[in-house]
Amino acid sequence: MKKNLFAISIILMLTLTLSACGSTAPSAQKTPDSSVTETSQNSSKEEGEYPMTFNNYGREVVINTKPQKVLTLGPNCTELFVALGLTDHIVGNSLKNHSRGPLPEYAKEFEKIPELNYGSATREAVISSGADFIYGLDWEFGGDSLNTDELETYGISTYMNSATSMEEIYQEILDIGQIFGVTDKAQAYVEDQKARISAVQEKIEGKEAPKVLIYDSGNDGVFTCSGVNFESLLIGMAGGENLFGDLTEKAWITVSYEEVLAREPDVIVIHDYDSPSVEEKIAEIKGNDMFAQLDCVKNERFVTIELESVLPGNRMAYTVEKLAKGFYPDLFN
Template sequence: MRRPPRPVPVLRKALALVAALALTACSAAAPAPTPAARRTAGAAAGFPVTVENCGRTLTFDRPPAKVVTGYHPALETLLALGLGDRVAGRTFFGESAFLPGQKEQYDRIPQLSPTIMLPQKEVMLAQGADFVLDNAMASFDAAGGYATVEELDAAGSPVYILGGWCSPEEVLRFTLDDTFTDLRNLGRIFGVPDRAERLAAELRARLADVRKRVEGRAPVKVLATDGGKGPVNAYGGSGVTHQMITLAGGENVLADVEGDYTEVSAERISAARPEALLVSDYATLRGEDMPSAPAKAAEAFAVARNSPAAEHGRYLALPVAAQHPGYRNLLAVTDLARFLHPDAFTR
C-alpha cells in the first residue's frame, strides 16, 4: 500500500509503473539563483539556520524560494504553514480527500510528475529547486532513475525527509512528536518560526482535547488493514498508524505484531475479534490492484466474520496520506477518536 521503505509498498510500487511523465512546460515562479549565487549572496536576517535530518546537517543562508515537493503530505504541511507561494512544483495527488482549502492551492502549482514519485533525474535537476521536501527515500533511488540526495545537494537543492523516514528502521522508530520536530525545523528553514510554533500549539491543543475526551473510556479494539483475504495487509505495533489508534482511544489488536505495515495470517485476524476496522483509502488512486475501501473492509469482515466489527459493519476509511509523516496525521487522530468514541464528542 505504501511508499518504500515499507515492506509492501503497494501505492508507490503501483504508481511507479507509470511510464510516461506528464510535465508542465513552465512555471510562474522566477528562475532560482544558481548554487554559486546562493553561496555568495550573503545570509538573510535571522540566518544562517542549521537543522539535522537523516543523519545530515543542512545549513540555510536564506529561506528557500523555489521548492519541489514529493508525496502530498509534504505539500500540505507547507500549505498549513502558509508557504504555498514558495512551492514551484509538486507531484500528483489523486486522492479525493484534500484538506479544506488546499485543493485550490494544489491546482495552482505546476505538476512535475503524474505519480506521487518525484520526476526522473534529468527533469528533477532541471528544476533549479533550492529545497526538496518528501516523505521517504524512494524518490532518490539511483536504480529507479531518480536524482540521489547527494546529487541534489551538489546542485543546490537540499533534501529534507519528513518524519525522519530515511530507512526501514527509522520508519519503525517514528513517533508523532517527530511531526512537531518537522514543523519546528521547517519554520526555522523558511524564516517563519513564530508561525510554526502557533500551528504546533494548535495541534497540541487538539491532541490534548482528544485525550481528555477519551480518558477513562474502554479502548475499542481496532484492526487497521489495507486489504487482503489471507494473508492480510495490516498494521502492527510500530509506526504512525499504531500511535494514532492508541491516542484516539483504541487498542490495536495487532500491537504485539512486529513492524508497521506487514502481512498477517487470516487465522491471526480471525482470532483478534476486532470491534472496528480502520481501512486505508486510496480514493481516486484505485486500479485493478487497488480495491476500494468498502471492498477492503468487506474482505476483512469475511476473514473476521465472527467479530463485533463484522457483525455491525463498523469501519472507517482513512485517507492513506494520513498514514505518512506530515501535518495530516495529527489531524487524523481527532477523526479516528470521533469514529471510535462518538458519544465523547456530543458536547
C-alpha cells in the same frame, strides 16, 4: 641572620608560585561544551539568519539561503507547506495517487500547485525541475530513485519527512518554519495541534480502548501497520489499540487472516486512497470467509481514513479527532 633571610626568601618564592598556579588553573581547565551541537546552536539564530544547520534523522542539512523553489514529495508534505502559508514556494508535488485531495480549507491553494509526478517522483523530473529544496516522504528516496548526495550536486537540499513520534513531527514543522522565516506561524500551528489532541484525550479518558485492525489492503493476507508506524501512534492518541502494535520489526507488515481472527479486533480502520475504493475494500472484507466471523464485520464497525491523514505532516489533530469519533460514536454524537 643570613640563614633567616635565606629561609624567608624561600618561603616568599613558594607563596608567589602557589598563588600564580591557583589563579591560572580555572582558565586552563575551561573548554568548549562539546555537548552543544550545530543543530542546537542553529536554534538560537534570528529568523532569516543563514546558514542554518539541521540534524535531519542523522543527516546534516545545511541551508545557506532561503529556498525559493520547493518540491513537496508526498501529499502530507504539500499540505503542511500550504498550512504554513508557503504555497507560492512550491514548484511541484508528487504522490497524488496516495491522496483523496486536500482538506477543504486548503483546496483553493492546492489549485496553484503544479504536479511534478502523479505517483512517485522520478529522478529526471526532480533534476530538471529547477528546484533548490525538497521536503519529501522518506520512501521517495534511496535505491535507484532519488539520492540525496547526488541531488546536492545539482544544488538541491533535501529535508526528509520521516517522523515516528509527535516530538519528531513537531520538530519538522518548527524546522520548516525556521528555514522559510515563518517561525511564529509554525510554533502557533504546533500549539494548536497539541491543544486539539489534548481536548480529545480529555474526552475519552477512562474509556476502554478498542482493538483496532488497520486495513490497507488484502490479498494473501492483510497489509497493515506495526507498532513503529506513525499511524499506530495516532490510533493510540485517539483511544484505540493497534491490533498488531506488538510487532516492531518494520513499519508496514503483512499478517495472515487467521492471525487477525485470533486477535479479534473491535474496529477496522480502512485506508482510503487511489484504488480499490473504500466501498470495494469493505466488500472484500465482508466477502472473506475468515473476516465474516468477526463481530466487528457483522456489526459494520468500519472507520475510514485518508492515507495521507495517517502520515506525519499537518493532520495529526484532524486524524485523532476523526478516529476518536469512529471509536466512540456514542461519546461524540
